[in-house]
Amino acid sequence: MLCQSHTRCGDKFYDPQQHCCYDDAVVPLGRTRKCGNCTFRVCFEQCCPWSLRPQEAFVVKVKGQKCTLAPSLDDRVCSR
Numbered sequence: 001m002l003c004q005s006h007t008r009c010g011d012k013f014y015d016p017q018q019h020c021c022y023d024d025a026v027v028p029l030g031r032t033r034k035c036g037n038c039t040f041r042v043c044f045e046q047c048c049p050w051s052l053r054p055q056e057a058f059v060v061k062v063k064g065q066k067c068t069l070a071p072s073l074d075d076r077v078c079s080r
Contacts, residue, residue, distance in 0.1 A: 019043075035060050036078035050077070 009021030019026050020043035032039045035047030036058040048067030050059040058078040
């Protein structure tokens with residue numbers, strides 16, 4: 001019998017191959033949310049506020065990167 005690894009999200013366990021923990025809730029890996037006029041995958045990306053240009057108010061960055069870092073080629077700039 002194979003053991004499956006499970007991770008905790010608050011008081012719940014989940015399979016990290018199928019879900020992630022986002023805002024203290026277990027969500028499917030494919031879950032998305034809006035970030036200005038863009039969509040980001042909550043398990044893999046994050047929506048960061050950015051206001052150097054008024055029409056470009058958000059940047060989608062890889063999860064774990066600091067939002068304070070300047071946008072890179074891998075980031076997506078999103079308008080309001």
